[in-house]
Amino acid sequence: MSKETILKEAIEAVKKCKEEEAVDVMNRAIAEGLDPVEVLSEGFSVGIREVGDLFSRGQVFLPELMLAAEVMKSVSAIVDEEMQKSGKDADKKGVMVLATVEGDVHDIGKGIVASIIKTQGIDVIDLGRDVPADTIVAKAEELGADIIGSSALLTTTMGEQKKIEEILEAKGLKGKMKTIVGGAPVTERFAKRIGADAYAEDAAEGVEKVLALLA
Amino acid sequence: MKKYMTRMGDGYRVELSEEEIWEDIKAGMEDAVSRGGVPELSGEEQQKLFDIITMPGTVVGVEFGKEVVMTSDSGAGKVGHLAGIQIDRIIGAQIHERVCANDSVDLGHIDYTYKAVKAVMHDEAADMQHTVNNTVMPILYGAMTNLGQYTKPDGPCDNWAELLPQGKIKEALAAQEEAVEHAVKDIVYIGDGMYECGADGMNFDTCGASGDADFLAALKAVSILREKHPDMGVEMGMAGEFVLGMHGGLTFDGKRLAGMYPHEQVKVCEAAGATIFGAVVNTNTNESLPWNLARVCTFLKACTDAATIPVHANVGMGVCAIPMTDFPAIDAVSRIDKALVEVAKVDGF
Numbered sequence: 001m002s003k004e005t006i007l008k009e010a011i012e013a014v015k016k017c018k019e020e021e022a023v024d025v026m027n028r029a030i031a032e033g034l035d036p037v038e039v040l041s042e043g044f045s046v047g048i049r050e051v052g053d054l055f056s057r058g059q060v061f062l063p064e065l066m067l068a069a070e071v072m073k074s075v076s077a078i079v080d081e082e083m084q085k086s087g088k089d090a091d092k093k094g095v096m097v098l099a100t101v102e103g104d105v106h107d108i109g110k111g112i113v114a115s116i117i118k119t120q121g122i123d124v125i126d127l128g129r130d131v132p133a134d135t136i137v138a139k140a141e142e143l144g145a146d147i148i149g150s151s152a153l154l155t156t157t158m159g160e161q162k163k164i165e166e167i168l169e170a171k172g173l174k175g176k177m178k179t180i181v182g183g184a185p186v187t188e189r190f191a192k193r194i195g196a197d198a199y200a201e202d203a204a205e206g207v208e209k210v211l212a213l214l215a
Numbered sequence: 216m217k218k219y220m221t222r223m224g225d226g227y228r229v230e231l232s233e234e235e236i237w238e239d240i241k242a243g244m245e246d247a248v249s250r251g252g253v254p255e256l257s258g259e260e261q262q263k264l265f266d267i268i269t270m271p272g273t274v275v276g277v278e279f280g281k282e283v284v285m286t287s288d289s290g291a292g293k294v295g296h297l298a299g300i301q302i303d304r305i306i307g308a309q310i311h312e313r314v315c316a317n318d319s320v321d322l323g324h325i326d327y328t329y330k331a332v333k334a335v336m337h338d339e340a341a342d343m344q345h346t347v348n349n350t351v352m353p354i355l356y357g358a359m360t361n362l363g364q365y366t367k368p369d370g371p372c373d374n375w376a377e378l379l380p381q382g383k384i385k386e387a388l389a390a391q392e393e394a395v396e397h398a399v400k401d402i403v404y405i406g407d408g409m410y411e412c413g414a415d416g417m418n419f420d421t422c423g424a425s426g427d428a429d430f431l432a433a434l435k436a437v438s439i440l441r442e443k444h445p446d447m448g449v450e451m452g453m454a455g456e457f458v459l460g461m462h463g464g465l466t467f468d469g470k471r472l473a474g475m476y477p478h479e480q481v482k483v484c485e486a487a488g489a490t491i492f493g494a495v496v497n498t499n500t501n502e503s504l505p506w507n508l509a510r511v512c513t514f515l516k517a518c519t520d521a522a523t524i525p526v527h528a529n530v531g532m533g534v535c536a537i538p539m540t541d542f543p544a545i546d547a548v549s550r551i552d553k554a555l556v557e558v559a560k561v562d563g564f
């Protein structure tokens with residue numbers, strides 16, 4: 001079976017939330033000598049990003065999105081196992097700390113972002129909602145995070161994202177720890193103005209931007 | 216090349232050429248068409264939009280004879296709570312009627328949730344009675360379904376937002392279904408009480424804020440209340456342009472609620488017995504006013520075409536093209552309002 005066919009099957013398995021099918025595709029790919037990391041990133045990961053996009057358009061719903069994330073977990077576990085067998089390190093691309101900022105309790109979107117980014121081989125530590133900027137930075141330091149992601153749904157709380165940048169600056173961590181911001185009132189212009197490293201409009205874009213920051 | 220001053224979705228001032236405005240109008244319209252499966256605006260409607268956006272003058276207004284009614288959600292509390300002026304809600308309602316010239320207002324508790332109001336219903340009812348006795352315009356009682364308040368630790372149901380990421384899908388769906396029943400009971404209790412003490416109707420604000428189950432609870436409650444009180448006015452205002460599928464499988468009147476856009480939402484609201492539909496389309500802060508406005512008008516034209524009840528656009532900050540900024544600029548707001556009336560054919564705000 002060609003690599004292209006396997007990748008197509010991988011994408012479809014995630015989109016249809018078929019866990020058994022996805023596991024079977026990954027096992028067959030390994031049996032045929034394909035690189036499991038490549039199958040994960042060019043097949044399954046493409047599928048979950050498409051699911052994320054359909055979710056943002058109201059064409060796929062949260063339970064399906066979560067099921068798709070479960071499918072990703074199962075195939076990622078196979079990849080981890082294979083990497084260990086071959087003596088290579090598990091392919092963790094980085095560590096990300098994510099939170100909804102202080103004063104803001106809106107976390108449905110942030111939870112979705114966390115679920116999807118986790119499927120991309122990134123360790124995501126979700127600190128929850130209403131989290132003070134200094135707690136976010138302290139936790140990121142403690143965990144040796146590569147990226148801090150913050151979400152604000154209100155015009156009155158987006159200023160907290162600026163606070164994160166200021167704390168990083170004061171601690172000499174600016175540039176060492178990358179930042180990405182999101183939330184309905186947040187824009188690319190705002191992100192630039194406060195000195196964030198990236199801005200994402202939705203979960204699907206968030207994945208792309210996070211991967212780019214880690215590259 | 217001549218440039219026109221307009222706004223971005225976050226209120227940022229920007230100058231666009233005629234060509235850029237047209238590109239954004241087309242792109243915004245196409246986005247609505249592709250997402251909602253609704254028809255494009257006609258060439259004439261697109262031209263009208265362009266004309267409104269590029270009109271000289273800071274403030275523009277609707278043509279004579281096209282004036283529409285205005286209501287204010289949680290309006291009775293706005294002067295007090297938002298402006299910080301120490302007045303009670305009854306005076307707040309009177310100010311809206313006699314100073315702001317609103318056509319109706321809703322009286323709401325600061326918590327603005329049916330579940331929270333349950334414990335203070337009698338105090339709320341007393342204020343409602345005084346308000347209707349001191350005003351002429353219709354007074355609605357307003358609150359949000361806010362289904363999340365029925366989850367632990369605040370309520371009796373398991374938290375589906377925690378269950379879903381754990382892969383406990385069946386449990387998450389069951390918890391939402393259970394919460395719907397609790398919410399319906401509370402809403403009907405409040406609705407009965409307010410109607411008995413003279414409220415002209417109920418404003419179901421931000422329906423679907425917690426997803427399709429939240430919307431279902433509102434629809435079911437409206438249906439029961441309208442059956443019990445056929446003369447009760449009911450406004451159902453939405454939380455977003457499409458119903459978020461937190462459950463995904465819930466239906467009303469035989470139609471799946473998740474993923475519904477305004478032209479579909481209005482039909483289930485009508486079936487439930489709503490007398491006014493409050494339409495919402497989200498403002499994209501990264502796009503321009505022409506893009507957002509064309510998108511909103513495309514969605515809402517389809518909605519008003521489909522509706523048999525009045526459609527009131529929610530023109531609060533961050534929705535229906537109103538820039539998402541604390542104080543939306545009047546140049547943007549007045550252009551949006553004019554376009555919503557003259558192009559999207561809304562009946563009120």
